[in-house]
Amino acid sequence: MQIPEYQLFIHPSDRSELRKDIWLExxxxxxxxxxxxxxxxxxTYRGSHIRDFHKKSYAISFYKPKMFRQVQELHWNAEFKDPSLIRNKLSFDFFEEIGCLAPTSRFVFLKINGVNEGLYLELESVDECFLRNRDLPKxxxxxxxxxxxxFSLMSDLEKKVKESLKLGYEQKCGGEQDEIELQKMIFAINTISKEEFETEIVKYINVDQYLRWLAGVVFTQNFDGFVHNYALYQNGETGLFEVIPWDYDATWGRDVDGEVMEEDYLRIQGFNTLTARILDVKTFRIHYKSLLEEILSSIFTVEHLQPKIQALHDLIRPYMEKDPYEKDNLQLFDQEPAFICHYIEARGEYIRSQLDTLD
Incomplete structure (x- = not known):
């Protein structure tokens, strides 16, 4: 299998503008x-802190023709701090296996104005095309x-009551009424009584899907995935909200800087207000425990994941040698499959040791 080569041509003056102001939107x-x-x-360049990296990540949209492989927008991620370059893709594939929606992804090799820019992970945008390509309701x-x-009435950034329940969200598609529905959902999460929560929250949230997403965050150990790095989709038929993961490079045993993250860093109960309230309900908590046990026995195992990890590593290895930003990191790159497998073993043992806390 070969990785497709993309030839990108940017006018030198436009490229100079991008480099002059990396925050240009x-x-x-x-x-x-x-x-x-x-x-x-x-x-445009994409991301927040990643814009400072030497190897830039990009967001692109198509306008002539308007569609490319059934999408209108794509993201090219440099995966600059991940020495394996595969953590994001491995995460999204894992989420799909455990029953969650997740962006499709594939590796591409990018040339800019005829010069090698390197290996990138191409990510599908979570938008109307994402829904249409899966035959999901608008x-x-x-x-x-x-x-x-x-999912709280309190601001995580300013440590005070939010002035608006829209804070923290950017609407990708939908109208004003949908924004009102989002705020209703957040208000309900925080105001439904303890006695009524089990029967009322299911009118707003797809709880089974939420618990699968929670399990995915916990297994991959994406520490900031509870208040960031996700999209919310409200199913047009059921009216229920579902969570879709996004930006999962700081996972599988490494943090946002590529440093080692110990396997017990993230508790299995996770964080955020919605998670706390859902896991406060015994029925939901037992269902979550059952999901963790099922995934531990069938999917989150070295036997199951090691062939996938090695296949991704072998696929991109020849292209790493041509990547001007990565070619000097091959020794660490070659150690990463074993590192990730060790994390899977250690994280699995830790999660097993904590299952009784869900009783």
Missing amino acids: DPVAAKLTVHKKKYEIDL GPIFYAVDGDAN
Whole structure:
């Protein structure tokens, strides 16, 4: 299997503008050639702290033609702090296996103006195309853009009551009424009585899906995934909200800086107001425990995941040698499959040791 090569052409003056102000949100025009087919696109840098890295990540949208592989927008992630480059993809594939919605992803090799820019993980945008490609009902989508997306009435950033329950979210699709529904859901999470919570919360949240997502965060150990790094989708038929993971490079035993994160760093009960209230209900808590046990025995095992890890490593290894930002890191890169497998063993043991806390 070969990784597709993308030829990206940006006018030198536009590229200079991007480099001059890495926080520029206005896109620049560019041309993309894939398998000899040409596309006109808009392009910006993407991310927050990752914009400071030497190897930039990009967000692109297609306008001539408007569609590419059944999508209108894509993200090219440099995965700069992940020495394996596979943690994001491994996470999204894992989430899909345990019954969650997750973006599709694949590796591509990017050239800019004829020069090797390196290996990138191409991510599907979570938008209307995401829903259509899965035959899902239309519905609003909100991105959790900062720590105030904590399902609470209290601001995680300012440590006071929120001035608006929209704080922490950026609406990707939908209208004003959908924004009102989002606020109703957050208000309900915080005001439904303890006695009524089990019967009332299921009118707002797909609880089984939420618990599967919670399990995914806990197994991969994405520490800030509870108040950030997710999208909210309200199913247009059921009216229930579902959570979709996003940005999962700081996982599988490494933190946001690529440093070792010990296997017991994140408790299995997770964090945020919604998680705490759901796990306060014994029925939900026992269901969550059952999900953890099922995943521990079938999916989160070295036997199951090691072939997938090794296949991804072997796929991108030849392209790492051509990546100007990664070619000097091959020794660490080659150690990562064993590192991730060790994490799986250690994290699995830790989670097993904590299951009784859910009784």
